[in-house]
Amino acid sequence: MASKTIxxxxxxxxxxxxxxxxxxxxxxxTRAGEIAQEIAEVHGLGVEVAIVIGGGNIFRGxxxxxxxxxxxxxxxxxxxxxxxxAIALQDALEKLSAPTRVMTAIQMHQxxxxxxxxxxxxxxEKGRVVIFAxxxxxxxxxxxxxxxxxxxxxHADVILKATKVDGIxxxxxxxxxxxxxxxxxxxxxxxxxxxxxxxQTAISLCRENNLPIIVFNLNVSGNIARVVQxxxxxxxxxxx
Numbered sequence: 106m107a108s109k110t111i112x113x114x115x116x117x118x119x120x121x122x123x124x125x126x127x128x129x130x131x132x133x134x135t136r137a138g139e140i141a142q143e144i145a146e147v148h149g150l151g152v153e154v155a156i157v158i159g160g161g162n163i164f165r166g167x168x169x170x171x172x173x174x175x176x177x178x179x180x181x182x183x184x185x186x187x188x189x190x191a192i193a194l195q196d197a198l199e200k201l202s203a204p205t206r207v208m209t210a211i212q213m214h215q216x217x218x219x220x221x222x223x224x225x226x227x228x229x230e231k232g233r234v235v236i237f238a239x240x241x242x243x244x245x246x247x248x249x250x251x252x253x254x255x256x257x258x259x260h261a262d263v264i265l266k267a268t269k270v271d272g273i274x275x276x277x278x279x280x281x282x283x284x285x286x287x288x289x290x291x292x293x294x295x296x297x298x299x300x301x302x303x304x305q306t307a308i309s310l311c312r313e314n315n316l317p318i319i320v321f322n323l324n325v326s327g328n329i330a331r332v333v334q335x336x337x338x339x340x341x342x343x344x345x
Contacts, residue, residue, distance in 0.1 A: 111335040114153040114229060116256035117144070118249065118266045121190050123323055125162035132162065132193045141197035143329045144234065148203050152333050153229040155259055156236045157252040158194060160186025180244035184211060187248060191238035192216070198234055205234040210242030210251070222258050229259065249307035257314050264316060265332055266303060267323035272340030273302050289341045311342070318342040 123140060126133030148154050163186035164179075174182075191207045198205040206228050207217035218224070220237060228235045240251040249266075256264050275298070276284040292312035296305055302320055311318055321328050321339030331338045 109335075110150050110152050110333045112152060112262040112333050114259065114261050115147075115155070115333060116252055116259070116261040116264045117154060117156045117329070118252040118264055119156060119158045119194075119323070120267070121159035121162035121165075121186065122269075123162075123267060124158075124190055124193060130162050132190065134193075134197070137193050137197040138200070139326075140323070141194060141201055141203070143327065145198060145201040145203040146327075147329050147333055148232075148234055150330065150333065153232075154234045155225070155229060155255065155261060156191075156194070156234065157248055157255055158187055158190045158236065158238065159248040160184070160190055162186075163189055177244040180240075184239040184242070187240060188213070188216065188238045191236040195236055203234050204232065205236060207236045207238055210237070210239040225255075226259055235259075247304045247307065249303040250310065253303075253307040253310040253316070256316055257310065261316070264311065264318045265329065266318055266320045267329075268302070268320055269322065269324055271322045271325075273300055273320050273342070275300075287340050288337070289343070291344060292342060295342055308342070312344065315344055 122129050124132050124137050126136035144154060160183050164182045188209055195205045195207050208220040208225055209217045210220050212219045217238065225235050237255045240246060240248050241254055252264055270278050272286045273290055274284040274286050278284040292308055295308050319332055319339050319341055321332055328338055
């Protein structure tokens with residue numbers, strides 16, 4: 106594998122369901138190990154890797170199961186779910202000798218470090234993978250928005266949004282076989298067409314700060330490495 110990369114520092118956004126494997130819930134240790142292997146390969150190329158992971162495989166604050174709950178309470182439960190996933194991914198990465206730190210937006214010193222921007226950047230400079238957990242620490246904000254915020258705070262070159270389809274489509278490709286995939290699309294087109302790949306708050310933050318997003322299929326082995334090496338994979342969101 107060629108070692109040349111086009112990004113020095115990336116923010117990888119993973120869904121919680123990615124760790125659920127074929128079941129889609131809980132943590133599948135085999136799948137966690139596979140994802141960790143891909144991340145470790147990219148880390149081995151010299152890329153500084155930060156990660157934001159969701160918690161939908163454990164608890165989703167906007168799911169039907171949470172409808173009877175207070176939204177703030179449900180969102181707090183979702184934040185804690187992301188911490189569980191972050192620790193699981195940290196364990197899988199460190200089994201591959203990739204030094205990893207979990208930093209949380211909600212303080213829990215016995216479990217992880219609190220998020221401190223300068224410390225996070227220092228970890229990255231020291232060659233450590235950094236996993237940001239507990240979202241933004243505030244209810245009503247998704248982990249997509251947390252990914253956009255953290256990416257800007259650490260001066261990431263790009264957000265890599267991992268999904269289970271090949272990129273951004275004009276319709277659900279699972280339901281509509283004639284759905285068209287965009288190789289490139291602008292932030293404004295994403296917002297105006299209400300494409301539900303990332304929430305609009307996250308897209309607006311990226312637009313305001315001209316931070317590109319690449320949406321790609323995590324289920325294709327080696328895709329993360331292909332993206333950081335400049336191959337045309339997935340869909341690019343930018344100001345065009």
